[in-house]
Amino acid sequence: xxxxxxxxxxxxxxxxxxxxxxxxxxxxxxxxxxxxxxxxxxxxxxxxxxxxxxxxxxxxxxxxxxxxxxxxxxxxxxxxxxxxxxxxxxxxxxxxxxxxxxxxxxxxxxxxxxxxxxxxxxxxxxxxxxxxxxxxxxxxxxxxxxxxxxxxxxxxxxxxxxxxxxxxxxxxxxxxxxxxxxxxxxxxxxxxxxxxxxxxxxxxxxxxxxxxxxxxxxxxxxxxxxxxxxxxxxxxxxxxxxxxxxxxxxxxxxxxxxxxxxxxxxxxxxxxxxxxxxxxxxxxxxxxxxxxxxxxxxxxxxxxxxxxxxxxxxxxxxxxxxxxxxxxxxxxxxxxxxxxxxxxxxxxxxxxxxxxxxxxxxxxxxxxxxxxxxxxxxxxxxxxxxxxxxxxxxxxxxxxxxxxxxxxxxxxxxxxxxxxxxxxxxxxxxxxxxxxxxxxxxxxxxxxxxxxxxxxxxxxxxxxxxxxxxxxxxxxxxxxxxxxxxxxxxxxxxxxxxxxxxxxxxx
Numbered sequence: 001x002x003x004x005x006x007x008x009x010x011x012x013x014x015x016x017x018x019x020x021x022x023x024x025x026x027x028x029x030x031x032x033x034x035x036x037x038x039x040x041x042x043x044x045x046x047x048x049x050x051x052x053x054x055x056x057x058x059x060x061x062x063x064x065x066x067x068x069x070x071x072x073x074x075x076x077x078x079x080x081x082x083x084x085x086x087x088x089x090x091x092x093x094x095x096x097x098x099x100x101x102x103x104x105x106x107x108x109x110x111x112x113x114x115x116x117x118x119x120x121x122x123x124x125x126x127x128x129x130x131x132x133x134x135x136x137x138x139x140x141x142x143x144x145x146x147x148x149x150x151x152x153x154x155x156x157x158x159x160x161x162x163x164x165x166x167x168x169x170x171x172x173x174x175x176x177x178x179x180x181x182x183x184x185x186x187x188x189x190x191x192x193x194x195x196x197x198x199x200x201x202x203x204x205x206x207x208x209x210x211x212x213x214x215x216x217x218x219x220x221x222x223x224x225x226x227x228x229x230x231x232x233x234x235x236x237x238x239x240x241x242x243x244x245x246x247x248x249x250x251x252x253x254x255x256x257x258x259x260x261x262x263x264x265x266x267x268x269x270x271x272x273x274x275x276x277x278x279x280x281x282x283x284x285x286x287x288x289x290x291x292x293x294x295x296x297x298x299x300x301x302x303x304x305x306x307x308x309x310x311x312x313x314x315x316x317x318x319x320x321x322x323x324x325x326x327x328x329x330x331x332x333x334x335x336x337x338x339x340x341x342x343x344x345x346x347x348x349x350x351x352x353x354x355x356x357x358x359x360x361x362x363x364x365x366x367x368x369x370x371x372x373x374x375x376x377x378x379x380x381x382x383x384x385x386x387x388x389x390x391x392x393x394x395x396x397x398x399x400x401x402x403x404x405x406x407x408x409x410x411x412x413x414x415x416x417x418x419x420x421x422x423x424x425x426x427x428x429x430x431x432x433x434x435x436x437x438x439x440x441x442x443x444x445x446x447x448x449x450x451x452x453x454x455x456x457x458x459x460x461x462x463x464x465x466x467x468x469x470x471x472x473x474x475x476x477x478x479x480x481x482x483x484x485x486x487x488x489x490x491x492x493x494x495x496x497x498x499x500x501x502x503x504x505x506x507x
Contacts, residue, residue: 042071044140045147049096050076052153059086063094074149076136081154081503088130088153095120095136103139106151108132161372162419163403163475165426165496173479173491174206174216180489185433185478188234192435193254194478195221195232195241203227205254211476211495212439223257225249230431235270240290242267248277248290260290269313271326276345278307285334287350296348305350306331306339311366312434314387316409323347327410329354329389330361338362338395342410353411361400364392365434367475371405371420372500389413390422391432391480399428399483420498429490432480438471443504461505472501 047069054063059082067078082088089111097104104120110129118126120136128134130153139146173183175196182197192211196204205221208214223241227249231242239251246263264277271289278301280286285301301307310331317324326345333339340361342354367388387410390403403416415421444467461470475496481487 042147044099044142044145045101045138046071046098047076047095047136047138047149048098049094050151051094053092053094055091058088058091059083062091074147075152076149077152078154081156084156086155088155090127091130091153092125092127093151095124097138100141101138102141102143103137105137106134107137108134161417162499163416163421163496164499165423165494167492167494173489173493174204174208174218175491176202176204176218176220180204180491182229182489183433183479184229184232185435185476186232186234187435187437188239189236190437192437192476193232193234193239195227195229197229203229210439211435211437211474211493221254223249223251225257231267233267233270233275235273235275237273240267240270240275248275250290262288262290264288266308268310268328269326271313271315271345272324276313276326283334299349301334302350304333304337304339304341305343306333306341308332309362309431311364311389311392314366314368314410321346325409327353327366327387329358329366329410330364330392332362342413344410353409355412358389358404358413359400359402360395361392362394363431364389364400365432365477367434367436369436369475370473370498370501372498388416388420391429391434393430393483397483399430401426426494427490427492428483429477429480430483432490433478435476435478436473437476438473440469441472441502442467442469468504470505472497 050067050069052062052065054061056062065078065082066080067076069076093106095104101121105117106120106128107115107117108129109115109132111131116129118128120126130151134151134153136149136151137146138149173180173196174194175183175198177198177200179199180196181199183194185192185194187193190209192208194206194208194216196206198204203221203223204218206216206218208216225243225247227241228244229241231240233240237252239254241249241257242264243249246265248260248262248264248267249257250260251257262279264279265285266278268276268278270276274289274291274293277288277290278285279288280301285305285307287299287301289296306328308331311329314327315324316327323346327342329342330339338360340357340359341352342358343350344353365388369386369388371384371386373382373384384407387406388403389406390400392400394400401422403421404413405416405420406413461468463469477494477496480490482490
């Protein structure tokens with residue numbers, strides 16, 4: 001029997017359910033001896049509500065866990081899986097039927113392998129072992145209409161809010177030679193570009209449209225000047241880079257490069273279709289932008305503003321502002337003084353926005369990502385966009401392994417939960433690039449009922465037939481210099497993901 005793929009986060013109302021037609025002995029149906037099929041009326045055998053009774057020794061707010069009821073397939077399940085390790089062997093269900101039942105029996109196999117059958121109508125307070133699937137057999141008051149439900153209490157087999165890291169199958173930088181010495185990776189219109197400086201001072205430009213597949217188109221890169229690879233920057237319409245003397249060049253397609261006629265000390269990052277930068281001498285820095293917009297007034301850089309070795313520039317766009325806000329964190333100010341503040345740019349002015357200083361870091365990574373957290377007393381979580389800051393080196397030159405998180409666009413920062421911290425195995429890297437890219441994941445809905453480790457994420461999804469497809473955002477770490485190995489360039493690409501995002505979305 002085909003399963004329903006239109007489950008909602010609400011109780012299923014009986015008038016909406018169509019009449020179920022028997023299609024064989026394996027389906028919920030009843031037939032006569034002469035094989036004439038008899039229609040089963042769902043309203044007569046429907047479960048109207050299902051939840052578990054409160055039991056704080058098992059889990060707080062256990063009675064608030066929502067269970068979906070699919071009357072088409074006869075499956076009752078919690079799409080929002082219980083925390084890993086929850087003991088579900090002695091739980092008491094509360095079941096409400098749409099009509100009077102003449103029979104309601106619950107059968108299950110306990111941990112000793114024994115099958116137990118409980119008459120729910122006479123013993124509604126008996127405990128049930130939900131460590132394996134449970135069957136609820138019901139018969140309507142007429143004694144004719146019957147139906148069987150499969151009840152599943154799903155429990156996470158993994159920690160859903162852990163940020164896990166691995167090396168990609170194609171785990172090396174896309175260089176043409178074995179020992180690259182520098183790199184810069186950017187993303188433009190969902191395509192990733194990696195510029196590598198080889199150890200023979202040649203350059204390689206590699207392009208990839210799907211990092212999960214890891215197929216790179218690698219070509220020798222010769223722009224007609226000697227570029228500073230770490231200044232490579234992309235906007236939606238163009239690429240920018242400085243040469244070793246500070247001249248700013250631009251190209252629409254990576255082939256023909258044009259000297260813009262301006263000289264900068266550093267590129268801070270892309271701001272819409274322009275790039276923000278710092279120009280001037282070692283004692284007189286000026287904020288600038290290219291192309292220079294009408295009405296923009298160049299301003300002197302504050303003494304504590306980080307002019308280089310900052311985090312990447314992050315953009316914040318909201319419906320309340322006609323221009324995006326850019327933020328960056330930490331880095332080196334005049335005289336090489338290490339900074340700990342977060343600065344924001346509104347299109348004209350720069351200002352410090354964080355209420356409490358971060359650690360003083362050189363070249364940390366800044367990335368927009370996703371987390372989940374409880375929003376009420378109910379067993380319910382909401383998706384939040386956050387900024388993550390991690391990596392870089394401190395005043396002593398030690399690599400920062402802490403991950404910091406901000407829910408409010410860089411104003412307040414806290415240490416991320418333990419599960420989101422970098423693992424001990426993560427190498428001592430500084431100066432890495434972080435790319436956030438989302439790629440489609442697909443699952444078979446007909447199998448979702450039997451995979452408790454794949455039962456939820458609040459993500460936008462599409463359904464076609466029995467396949468569900470959703471976008472999962474991954475963090476990709478490129479390059480960086482191995483502090484404990486003579487600052488040699490790391491050639492490993494690391495991929496991180498909040499495990500919950502890979503679970504089949506909640507329907």
